[in-house]
Amino acid sequence: MPQAPSASRPLFKPPLAVGDIAPDCALKSLEGEIVDLRGDAVAGRPLVLVFCPRFSAETGAALDGFRAGLDVVAAAGARLFAVTLEPARVAMQQALPFPVLLDRSGETFRAFNAGSRAAPTTIVLRPNHHVAAIFRDEPETQPAAALAAIERLAAERRPVVMAPHPPVLVVPEVLSRSDCERLINVYKTRGNVFVEPRHGDEDTVTDYKTRIPEYGRGDRIDHWLVEPDTVNFVDTRLRGRLFPEIQRAFQYPITRRERMRIGCYEGTRGGELHGHRDNSEAFVAYRRFSVSINLNTEEFEGGELRFPEFGDQRYRPETGAAIVFSCSLLHEALHVVQGTRYVLLAFLFGDR
Numbered sequence: 427m428p429q430a431p432s433a434s435r436p437l438f439k440p441p442l443a444v445g446d447i448a449p450d451c452a453l454k455s456l457e458g459e460i461v462d463l464r465g466d467a468v469a470g471r472p473l474v475l476v477f478c479p480r481f482s483a484e485t486g487a488a489l490d491g492f493r494a495g496l497d498v499v500a501a502a503g504a505r506l507f508a509v510t511l512e513p514a515r516v517a518m519q520q521a522l523p524f525p526v527l528l529d530r531s532g533e534t535f536r537a538f539n540a541g542s543r544a545a546p547t548t549i550v551l552r553p554n555h556h557v558a559a560i561f562r563d564e565p566e567t568q569p570a571a572a573l574a575a576i577e578r579l580a581a582e583r584r585p586v587v588m589a590p591h592p593p594v595l596v597v598p599e600v601l602s603r604s605d606c607e608r609l610i611n612v613y614k615t616r617g618n619v620f621v622e623p624r625h626g627d628e629d630t631v632t633d634y635k636t637r638i639p640e641y642g643r644g645d646r647i648d649h650w651l652v653e654p655d656t657v658n659f660v661d662t663r664l665r666g667r668l669f670p671e672i673q674r675a676f677q678y679p680i681t682r683r684e685r686m687r688i689g690c691y692e693g694t695r696g697g698e699l700h701g702h703r704d705n706s707e708a709f710v711a712y713r714r715f716s717v718s719i720n721l722n723t724e725e726f727e728g729g730e731l732r733f734p735e736f737g738d739q740r741y742r743p744e745t746g747a748a749i750v751f752s753c754s755l756l757h758e759a760l761h762v763v764q765g766t767r768y769v770l771l772a773f774l775f776g777d778r
Contacts, residue, residue, distance in 0.1 A: 441539040445599035445667055445746075446557050448549070449537035451475075453527035456514055461507070461527055464555060472504040472558070472579040473551040474572050477540035479511050481520055484565045485546045491569025493523060498573045502580035509534060550575045553583065556599065556667070592733035594741065594751040595675045600667045601746040601770070605659075606721040610768050612656050613649045613688045638689070642697025645761060648687040648771070660686060664717075664772070668748050672715060672774070675750075680715070684773040688721070691729055691759065691767040701734055701758030704773060712775050713753040719770040720745055726765030733757050 442448070452462040463473060476492060478485040492499075492506060499506045506524045510517055517526045529535055540547040548568040550559040559575040561568040601609070617633025633653050638646040651657050669680045705713040718731065723745045730740035731749060735756050743749050751757065753773065 442537075442549075442557060442560070443602075444557050444559060445602055445663075447667060447670055448551050448555050448557055449534070451509075451527075451534050451537075453509065453529055453534060456518055456526050456528070461525065463507075463551075468505060469555065470553050472502060472553055472576045473555075474499065474504060474506045474576060475538070475549045475551070476506070476508045476568075476572075477510075477535060477538065477547040477549070478508055479535070479541070479546075480544055481510070481512055481516060482544045484544050488546045488548065488565040488568045489520070489522065491566060492572075495569055495573045496523060498577065499524075502573075502576040504576045504580070509540070511535065548572045550579075552579060552598070554597070554671070556597075558599075589739075590737060591739055592736040592751065592755060594733070594749055595671065596741075596743055596747055596749050597668055597671050598744065598747045600748040601663055601719055601721070603745065605663065606719075606746055606768075609656070609660075609688055609770060610721050612651070613690060613768060616653065617649050639697070640702060641700065643761075644696040645691050645693045646759075647690045649690065651686045651688065657686070660770070668717070668750070669774075672750055676715075678714065679776050680774045681776045683775070684713070686770065686772045689767075689769045689771050691726075691762045691769070692765075693762075695761035701732070701756045703756055704753035706754075710753075710773075713773045714775040715750050715773070716753050716757075717748055717750050717770075717772040717774060719743075719748045721768040721770060722766075726762050726767045728760055728763035729767040730760050731757055732760060 450464060452460055455461050462468065474492070476488060478489070489508065496506070508522055508524065508526045509529055510526060511529055511532055514528055517528065520526070535541065538549060540549070546565055546568065548561040549557060550572050552558045558579060559572065561571050612633070617635055619634045621634050621636055623636050623639060630652055633649060633651060635647055635649050638648050651660065673679050704716050705711050720743055723742060730742045732738060732740055733751070733755055740760070741749055
């Protein structure tokens with residue numbers, strides 16, 4: 427039977443981290459206009475936000491570096507903003523060659539966990555408004571690190587002419603590297619009791635494993651996540667970093683999920699070499715979206731996802747990135763030709 431995502435929520439909101447969706451930010455500029463970072467004129471490009479509580483010598487060192495790097499910002503197609511707690515009069519005196527946003531209430535500083543100390547904090551956002559990097563080290567080192575980050579983002583989004591492709595959503599950094607390592611360790615050290623293949627086992631209270639012989643394949647063993655520490659941590663990541671993107675991309679609110687599992691693919695595939703759909707049988711017809719998150723992309727070869735109804739494109743998201751697609755799409759996990767593939771798997775749905 428399906429179940430809802432964990433109802434338990436943290437008693438406090440954890441500090442903003444890489445991979446999180448950044449808070450909304452709509453602040454006045456020095457010209458008195460409201461600048462909305464999710465607005466049409468700004469969104470869809472890398473953003474660099476330099477949080478300057480006060481225009482001190484420390485923040486000056488960082489701002490000088492960004493002044494010198496404006497050509498890098500422009501070449502990357504990025505936007506650079508300073509955000510400050512200072513009054514407009516003081517901010518104007520800095521004569522910065524990029525926009526300054528005024529956070530007189532401090533609400534945006536608190537939302538971004540930028541603090542109120544004298545030193546600056548620099549935060550780089552991906553074009554989808556997810557946090558790509560946070561720099562709180564020495565002020566003079568922040569500009570070079572932030573500019574290198576936006577150059578990497580620019581390289582990721584080089585323009586290409588697209589062929590027809592399936593309607594899939596890829597969201598980077600839903601899980602961090604350490605998150606992925608944690609889940610692989612869970613697979614290796616817990617749940618070593620095997621149960622017969624069936625549609626979950628709602629009576630168990632600890633993790634367990636099941637062979638998944640879909641169409642006779644022999645290379646897959648799934649580890650079902652039951653124990654609360656792991657389930658709650660994964661729910662927090664998906665709820666904060668992925669569910670809002672599914673809502674935005676597909677206009678569908680996720681409120682429920684099945685029991686999640688970690689799939690392990692290794693060795694000879696065998697069986698029938700074709701794909702399947704995840705909601706074609708009556709007892710799983712409620713499923714709406716499938717999610718796969720590779721936990722160790724760099725450590726195996728093969729194992730790509732393909733959607734043969736749309737072509738022979740191969741999807742191999744980087745470690746920690748989620749690929750989301752409709753459960754009604756025919757898809758196939760190709761066999762692993764070298765190494766072992768670990769992947770977090772989830773089926774999501776809602777109340778409609």
